[in-house]
Amino acid sequence: MLFSEMGLSPQLLSAVESLGFVEATPIQEKVIPVLLEKKCDLIGLAQTGTGKTAAYGLPLLENIQIDKCYPQILILSPTRELCVQITKDMESFAKFMPGLKLIAVYGGAPIDKQMDNIRKGVHIVVATPGRIYDLIRRRKVDLSRVTSLVLDEADEMLKMGFRDDLDSILEQTPVNKNTLLFSATMPPEISSITRNYMTNPVEITIGTKNSGAENVTHVYHMVHARERYKTLKRVVDFYPDIYGIVFCRTRMETKEVAASLMSDAYNAEALHGDLSQAQRDYVMQKFREKNVSILVATDVAARGLDVNNLTHVINYNLPDDIEVYTHRSGRTGRAGKDGMTVSIINMKEKGRIRQIEKFLRKDIEQMPIPSGREICKRQLFALVERMQNSEVVEDQIAPYMDKVYGMLDDLSKQEIIKRFVSLEFNRFLNYYKDAPDLNIKDGSGHDRPDSRRKKRGEKSMSRIIFNVGKGKEITRREILDMIVSCQGASNVDIGQIEIFKRASSFEIERKVAKQVISDFNNKTYKGIKIVAEENYEFTGNDFRDRNKGPRGKRKRTK
Secondary structure: EEEEHOOOOHHHHHHHOOOOOEEOHHHHHHHHHHHHOOOOEEEEEEEOOOHHHHHHHHHHHHOOOOOOOOOOOOEEEEEHHHHHHHHHHHHHHOOOOOOOOOEEEOOOHHHHHHHHHHHOOOOEEOOHHHHHHHHHHHHOOOOOOOOOOEEEEEEHHHHOOOOOHHHHHHOOOOOOOOHHHOOOOOOOHHHHHHHHHHHOOEEEOOOOOOOOOOEEEEEEEOHHHHHHHHHHHHHHHHHHOOOOEEEEOOOHHHHHHHHHHHHHHEEEEEEEEOOOOOHOOOOOHHHHHHOOOEEEHHHHHHHHOOOOOOOEEEEOOOOOOOHHHHHHHOOOOOOOOOOOEEEEEEHHHHHHHHHHHHHHHHOOOOOOOOOHHHHHHHHHHHHHHHHHHHHHHHHHHHHOOOOOOOOOOOOHHHHHHHHHHHHHHHHHHOOOOOOOOOOOOOOOOOOOOOOOHHHHOOOOOOEEEOOOOHHOOOOOOHHHHHHOOOOOOOOOOOOEEEOOOOOOEEEEEEEHHHHHHHHHHHEEOEEEOOOOEOOOOEOOEEEOOOOEOOOOOOOOOO
16 A cells, blocks of 8 residues: 555655655554544554554654644653664654654663753653653653553563553553554563553554564574584675674673674674663664674664664574564564574574474574585675676776786786686685585484584583572573673573572583582572572472482482
């Protein structure tokens, strides 16, 4: 459907046309007519990058009363980056609506200036939950006349721990407002919001619930853990025009991978929680301007990033939460363009791939790791294509061409081409000369190492259990942060993490298990002294030594 056929006002239609938009995306085609026709609550389920801001933004602007300068629309988003991006988009849509005032309210910026702008009068407030809740507590913002509330990326807000803030914010808004909830996935927590704060919502789903974008290809490479970084380099080299995000599990791993890529002459930067806001903005500016082609990031640091035209998302490690995989992959394949999600896994993670396939309702294909020969071929043809498409500025190079022709006069066309290729291509040829095969193979050619490889490559793991579980609301992210803070544990394999009612467990390489246990036993969590042990059986509510009976007495051995 064309925007011109939707019944938008001339001001909004002119703004849309000035942005170069002609045809609506599927989410816009379904949502805009509904919101223009009637005031109602609405749930929109669609992947990030599908045009959700215009889907709710245009009809909300259509109904705003500019002569009443108080907050009429509140848009909540999980992160500062998304908050700023939504504000910019809304300003673009409202460029021909004189007098309309918007404000972005988020942490990390001076709150006094934000309070002053609100006091002067605004029509639309775009905010992160934490900062708007702070303003509510200070009584610096009045939401009692809000007519429309938007929860953008609601699932991300819940994952970031904003549930209590959302409840408090929603209680400050009128009962008769219309609430619009947009999300990529539909976890149970969102269902509770819809029950408590929405009335007979219209539900619009683009694609299948909890599924990835249709135009994203999903593949995985299976390797020994020690070959993970080499595999990453091969993936990056195999796609010469890659512009993507590499997701790591921890801050430390993010720093190490980014540093290694930069040391190996790749155009990469790191994005993690240890960066100041100024450093983060600088990195993101470079990435958005494509001065950096590979961003290495943690999930937390990358939340809310809105970057278009990404070609690849690479999972250096699979996330613990399957829904996080959906969010990662949703960053590529936007606006109808093709994208690819590549996961680098070891043998023990193959079961996780099957779980993700079931969740996405689509296959994830195991692909062989590109060989050195295949990479050199790709790079060579990409180089020739760039040369063919390069712009020739005649007037700038003309003064030098006679001397250039003279210098090359003794060489044939074929010789010039050979030397050009060698000059530009020797790095790849030398690096991948005699490059080993990184694929894990068995007799069938897939998946399982032979006994000799298994003995060398597979790492012995220990299972550690400690006395904090669901009762204390501990999260996998918190457990992971506790593990990597232990001495020697920042660069080793971490296996499955499980959280039970009164205890949690995790797998880690045996070589560091004793040190991790020692460090854990010196930690506390929410006032509880942690007790960690190895080789315990777990009953689901408590745990006991395998060599003891249920009452703690040692079992007799024959």
